Amino acid sequence: MKLEDFRGRQADSAASEEELREALEREFQVIGRRLRRTDGMSKSTGRTLYADDITLPGMLHAKILRSPHAHALIKSIDASAALELRGVHAVVTGADMPVPYGIIPWTRDEYPLCVDKVRYIGDGVAAVAAIDEDTANRALDSIEVEYEVLPHFLDPEEALERSDTPIHEPHKPGQNGNISKKVHLEFEDVEKGLADSDVVIEGEYYFEGTTHTPIEPHCAIGYFDPSGKLTVWSATQVPHYLHRELARVLELDVAKVRVIQPPVGGAFGGKSEPFDLEFCVAKLAMITARPVKILYTREEVFYAHRGRHPMLMHYKTGADRHGRIKAVDATTIIDGGAYSSFGLVTTYYSGQLITAPYQMESYRFDSTRVYTNKPCCGPKRGHGSVQPRFAIEVQLDKIAEALDIDPIELRRRNFIGTNTRTINELRITSNGFLQCLEEVERASAWKSKHRKLDYGRGVGVAGSCYISGTNYPIYPNDMPQSAVQLQVDRSGRVAVFAGASEIGQGSDSMLAYIVAEELGVPLDYIRILSADTDLTPVDLGAYSSRVTFMCGNACIDAARKIKKLVCEAVAEAWNCKAKSIMLAGGWAFKAEDTAQKMPISEAFNLAEAKFGALGATGSYNTPKDIHGTYRGGTIGSSPAFSFTAHVAEVDVDPETGFVEIHKIWIAHDCGRALNPLLVEGQMEGSVYMGAAEAIMEEHIFKETGLHNAPSLLDYKIPTSLDTPEMQSIIVESIDPEGPYGAKEAGEGPLHPSIPAIACAIYDAVGVRLDRLPFSPPRVWAAIRERGRQEEAGELSPWKSPPISVPLPATGD
Amino acid sequence: MIEALRLTVNGDTQEIGVPSHYTLLEALRYVLGYTGSKQGCDKGDCGACTVLLDGQPALSCILPVQEAIDREVTTVEGLAGPDGPHPLQDAFDLTGAAQCGFCTPGILMSAASLLQRNQSPSNHEIREALSGNLCRCTGYTKIFDAVEIAARALRENRPAAEVVRA
Numbered sequence: 001m002k003l004e005d006f007r008g009r010q011a012d013s014a015a016s017e018e019e020l021r022e023a024l025e026r027e028f029q030v031i032g033r034r035l036r037r038t039d040g041m042s043k044s045t046g047r048t049l050y051a052d053d054i055t056l057p058g059m060l061h062a063k064i065l066r067s068p069h070a071h072a073l074i075k076s077i078d079a080s081a082a083l084e085l086r087g088v089h090a091v092v093t094g095a096d097m098p099v100p101y102g103i104i105p106w107t108r109d110e111y112p113l114c115v116d117k118v119r120y121i122g123d124g125v126a127a128v129a130a131i132d133e134d135t136a137n138r139a140l141d142s143i144e145v146e147y148e149v150l151p152h153f154l155d156p157e158e159a160l161e162r163s164d165t166p167i168h169e170p171h172k173p174g175q176n177g178n179i180s181k182k183v184h185l186e187f188e189d190v191e192k193g194l195a196d197s198d199v200v201i202e203g204e205y206y207f208e209g210t211t212h213t214p215i216e217p218h219c220a221i222g223y224f225d226p227s228g229k230l231t232v233w234s235a236t237q238v239p240h241y242l243h244r245e246l247a248r249v250l251e252l253d254v255a256k257v258r259v260i261q262p263p264v265g266g267a268f269g270g271k272s273e274p275f276d277l278e279f280c281v282a283k284l285a286m287i288t289a290r291p292v293k294i295l296y297t298r299e300e301v302f303y304a305h306r307g308r309h310p311m312l313m314h315y316k317t318g319a320d321r322h323g324r325i326k327a328v329d330a331t332t333i334i335d336g337g338a339y340s341s342f343g344l345v346t347t348y349y350s351g352q353l354i355t356a357p358y359q360m361e362s363y364r365f366d367s368t369r370v371y372t373n374k375p376c377c378g379p380k381r382g383h384g385s386v387q388p389r390f391a392i393e394v395q396l397d398k399i400a401e402a403l404d405i406d407p408i409e410l411r412r413r414n415f416i417g418t419n420t421r422t423i424n425e426l427r428i429t430s431n432g433f434l435q436c437l438e439e440v441e442r443a444s445a446w447k448s449k450h451r452k453l454d455y456g457r458g459v460g461v462a463g464s465c466y467i468s469g470t471n472y473p474i475y476p477n478d479m480p481q482s483a484v485q486l487q488v489d490r491s492g493r494v495a496v497f498a499g500a501s502e503i504g505q506g507s508d509s510m511l512a513y514i515v516a517e518e519l520g521v522p523l524d525y526i527r528i529l530s531a532d533t534d535l536t537p538v539d540l541g542a543y544s545s546r547v548t549f550m551c552g553n554a555c556i557d558a559a560r561k562i563k564k565l566v567c568e569a570v571a572e573a574w575n576c577k578a579k580s581i582m583l584a585g586g587w588a589f590k591a592e593d594t595a596q597k598m599p600i601s602e603a604f605n606l607a608e609a610k611f612g613a614l615g616a617t618g619s620y621n622t623p624k625d626i627h628g629t630y631r632g633g634t635i636g637s638s639p640a641f642s643f644t645a646h647v648a649e650v651d652v653d654p655e656t657g658f659v660e661i662h663k664i665w666i667a668h669d670c671g672r673a674l675n676p677l678l679v680e681g682q683m684e685g686s687v688y689m690g691a692a693e694a695i696m697e698e699h700i701f702k703e704t705g706l707h708n709a710p711s712l713l714d715y716k717i718p719t720s721l722d723t724p725e726m727q728s729i730i731v732e733s734i735d736p737e738g739p740y741g742a743k744e745a746g747e748g749p750l751h752p753s754i755p756a757i758a759c760a761i762y763d764a765v766g767v768r769l770d771r772l773p774f775s776p777p778r779v780w781a782a783i784r785e786r787g788r789q790e791e792a793g794e795l796s797p798w799k800s801p802p803i804s805v806p807l808p809a810t811g812d
Numbered sequence: 813m814i815e816a817l818r819l820t821v822n823g824d825t826q827e828i829g830v831p832s833h834y835t836l837l838e839a840l841r842y843v844l845g846y847t848g849s850k851q852g853c854d855k856g857d858c859g860a861c862t863v864l865l866d867g868q869p870a871l872s873c874i875l876p877v878q879e880a881i882d883r884e885v886t887t888v889e890g891l892a893g894p895d896g897p898h899p900l901q902d903a904f905d906l907t908g909a910a911q912c913g914f915c916t917p918g919i920l921m922s923a924a925s926l927l928q929r930n931q932s933p934s935n936h937e938i939r940e941a942l943s944g945n946l947c948r949c950t951g952y953t954k955i956f957d958a959v960e961i962a963a964r965a966l967r968e969n970r971p972a973a974e975v976v977r978a
Contacts (some may be wrong), residue, residue: 040905043913045897046848046888050914053847134831215860215948216914217854265850265914266948298853411918504912504949681954685911688951712857712946720942720952 004447007599010215010492014522015585020594023584029738030517034677037763038508038528039263039502050594051219051235051262056291059221060089062284063136064146064294065126065143066303067118067467070152070373070705071167074116074125074145078776081142082128089134090287091143093126097283099249103241103273105475106338107180109168110376112249112279118147119167119338120373121705122303124276129284129292153178156335156370167371169337180336181347185632186364187423189370193362195320200327201398204314205223206771207387209335209699211307212380213717217296218304222281231258232282235265237272237501238541241474245274246282248667261531263553264503268689269379270306271503272543295375302710306378307699309346310335310370311387317395323403323410328354328395331389334369334377341378343369345635350386352636354392355422356465357433357643358414363423373705379688381468382750391757393462394770397762406450407461407759408441410499411645417597418733425628426636432733432741433463436645439667439729444647451763455799456652457662460759463645464751467638468735468744471548471622480619482550483537484558486515488614492586492601494519495527499539499660500551502530505746506678511555513674514739518559519566520583520600537617538707545744549640550620552739558618562607565614569607570598609744623737642671642736642743646687657780659695659761661724664753668728671735671743682745683728690753692718695774766798817881821846822890836880837861837872840887840978848888848917852946859945863887869925869944880969888917891924897963900958903972909958911949919945923959930940933959 023029042048079091094115094320101106113124120298126143128135153159159167159178194200210237220234230252236242239261247254264271277294284292289756296304316329332350336343351365380386396414416422418431440461441447460496473481485497494515502508509529516523529535539551566583570588574581574596582591588598588603608614627637649662666687673679696716709715734741758769767782789795815832816823818825821844830839840863849872852860856874861874864886865879875952891898903909910916919942926933926941933941938959939952947955954969 036905037908037910039913040908040910041897041901043910043916044901044904044920045892046917046920048913049847050850052851053841055842103868112892213948214912214914215858215946216850216912217852264912266912268948293849298855298857449963501964504914506911675952679949680913681908684950684951684953687950688953689948711855712853713855717948719938719944719946723939723952726951810862 006491007602008237010586010599010601014587014599018595019585020587020589024591027739028517029584030513031674035513035523035675036510037506037678038523039508043649048263048383050216050265051221051233052295054262055220056221056223057628059291059293060129060131060288061133061136062127062129062280062292062294063133063140064124064280065140067114067121067123067125069118069147069149070683071150072122072147073150074114074118074226075148075264076146077126079126082139085139086136087131087288088128088139090129090284091126092280092283097249097279100233101249101274102340103342104344105145107344108340111319112276114475120375121707122375123338127280129288145334152373154372154374154701156333156707159370159372167373180329180343180371180493182370183347183367183632184366185351185424188362190327190329190362194316194318194329196354198321198327199315199393199399199402200318202316202401203391203395203398203770205391205394207311207390208772209308209310209377210380210693210697211302211305211699211715212268212270213715214268214270217298218271218275218277219293219295220278220281221291221293222285223291224285229256229258230282230286231260231391232276232278233260233262235271236261237264237267237503237543239531239533240499240540242278243276246278249279250282250636252734255677258534261501264501267503267542268381269383269543272379272541273306273450274771275304293750294667298712299710302707303375305337305375306341308380308386309377311350313388313391315395318398320398322402323399323405323413325358325360325414328360328392330365332365332367332368332388335372336369337372337374337376339376341376342383346384348635348641350388352424353385353467354388355424355426356416356428356641356672357431357463358411359416360423367718374701381686383674383745386751386754387777389464389751390754390758394750394758397759398458401479407435408446411437411463424631427626428641429737430640430733430735431643432731433643435731436643436667436669437463439731440645440647442555443727443729444649444665446647448745449649456654456764458760458763459647459649460756460763461645462755462759464753465641466744466748466751467544467642468549468640468642468738469630469638470544471627471637471639472634473540480554480555482539483617484511484551485617486558486562486615487539488562488604490601491607492521492604492610493527494521494712495529496555497536498528498530498551498555499536500530501542502546505542505682507542507551508546509678510674514552514555515559518556518563520585520587522586545747548742548744549738551621552742553620553640554618554779556618556739557620559616561616562614565611566603569610570603572610573606585716600665639737640671640743642745642748644748644752644754646719646761648756648763650757650764652764652779654765654783655780657776657783659774659779660758661691663693663725663727664691665727665748666729667731668733668745670745670750671738672741673730674740674742676730679730679745680728683749684726685751686747686750687726688718688723690750691724691757694754694772696755698773817878819880819885821885822887830877834850834877835873836863836885838878839877840872846887846889850914850917852914859922860915860918862921862945864921864925867925867928869922888920891920898924899972900962903958903962903965906972906976907945907954907958907961909950909954915945915947919955923975927966929961931963933963
């Protein structure tokens, strides 16, 4: 078959002449359309291979022995009996990998397995590789560990006081080893701002921790080949950081370590740093010369945790009589759990990220992250800022009520604007927050509902902002944050090599849409090869809502380099100007005359003949002059911010305290929606997760430090019956620096969930729930307390009908 | 102890040797190589392991493999045939109902069973039928859409893509 025959077949399935003329009228051909994902059919037919679906010849299975004590010294470990068991191939302990690791280079305080001390129930102590999981589990039972138990602290305020029993050794003598990080920043004069305010609201808010609960448990496989090269497959969000940490901890040449990230079955921040299992499979593979797999049990996923930090937040907020914010004064105690994780960043984020979308005349925050003897907290969707967002938005609701201003109007009056700086000097460019407010106000029929619905039903509003990536990488360097390499085949097939991590959010699809848009190839001509450190250029990972913005821009950069060559080659063949050539619908064609066209593969062949093998790299790095000019001013800085508004409508049963979320309206400014279908999916997934944190989820512990309920039966995440109705409204403030104007959609939409529901509960029954979650006993107790105050004449009845809550029988 | 037994999975009957304490999920994933059904929780809480047993949804991660002897097991791999994907699979793809995709195989089996019983399920009936399957990505909304579209496609005997366009 000659080349021309292939092209004939391609031409038959490419766009028609009429479609090409229509294409000329549109700004985009692919971007903005509700398209299928590139991996959707593979996932829907069960063909996608996740980490645990991979089996290698001769593979061993390993299990990790975990500490039964919340805080103890390891006096000795005897694994001799385990090693004698038939089918056991190797045992490793902390002594085999005594190099500390951590996602933040300044706070490396974890070991692959504990070296001399355990810090929570579930901390890893030893690992066994055996022919199967059953044998490995039996071997764990025969490992003898002698502990010297220490006092343990579950309450951060207690840990703060007990510096005599440090969970970690202090960095310097005299420091409190139980303080993980402390940040104090003040912008303008807060005391003066408060003194000048017409109303000052003071409140204390408590966020109980929650966890990510991806349905896929963590899983990793290690393979050490005889030539000395290590390969680790892992369900991770950060293959690049894992690559570096594996080499560092195992003392290998980083060029001889390969990390492959198969599609991840959900992560939400819970897989965004190295974990014990990745080091253990690698070390055990090196010792045994066999592939080794570890699959966490669901219980172990709860111990690995890195979930949302519990925070105790004290807020004082002042406003003038028009509702304009004069001062915000925040003091926050953060329960970090046993290790640092991203805690340095979390501590900053707890204060840095609430300074938009509202203007503040003065702002101060004091945040202290404290170690406790519980599983380590970390980044969960909306890292560090979901908790303070709850506090600040409820504070605004209280101010609105005190001043008798509609809470949406109050937010409008404080709108920070576009192309501006926040009080802590974060650069804001595009900002669609006002439109977000308008959309939810209209869609929810807010004006006819707020304070007007019958007793028991209410509406609440809240707003928020979130970063589209962090402006600075985790380890300081000047190289690009993201890069993409494209390779074009003579058939027209385009391969995209990208370090970006597909964790369900659609990053592979996003890259395919961009290539299809730029090069005019059909979507099914595009192959995405992502997140393999041997094959793909570096992307820093799927965290901080950075992938669309950064990898998307890198992909445009690469694709446009190829587009330029192709257009030049075609123009030469047609003896016209390159800018007349368009690539769309499977064709290269002339804009002035759509009848003059050739199949895109022919155009690629012309370019290859003229320029040589057709490929390109593209990269993206952040602007370096947009952060705050003070120490810490780089943290929170982002090339763009997304904005969100919610209205929640709830029913509260005063007799049971049960809150039913009737509906949530969400408007989210994601810049340009590259695929609105996927943006809606991110919005709905975020909002349902936030709503569950408001009324259901609670990551709590028994007095011993044992997790209260490390199972999916007892840790309640919403089923299909619990999920509220949601209406997503996409707002597109085209961002000047985002890919086609896009910003993030994966995390921002979660933020207003909790405060909007809190304010809706207040509107429904007149009680403020400042402590999460809003579980029936708490709501019921608050309603009862209000009833008492009403009876005592301290408060007037809420809405029309008087509250008659049956008092429980007493005295029996 | 290794036990020899005969399983019928997606229409094929095979004799296999499995450790006698194996669950059906372990036999499917680790002996037969049907990795479509997922292990999410180890104890019947999440539904990712859902398969059909004689057409009824069953949690294969808590089902002793012996329970499947002489019964028809259908996994997600058995939903698509030579004629292409099941309308549910096409509808899931069209609506973005699979994000990470890990719960998808189990949800598809629960939904397929529902559509066998009821070709015009209400939103509440869909919610009921899927209430044993946890999804952490989507907030379920697009999944409900997908099941409704697939139901219409089956009723009207036309592709899911046409139903979406209509």
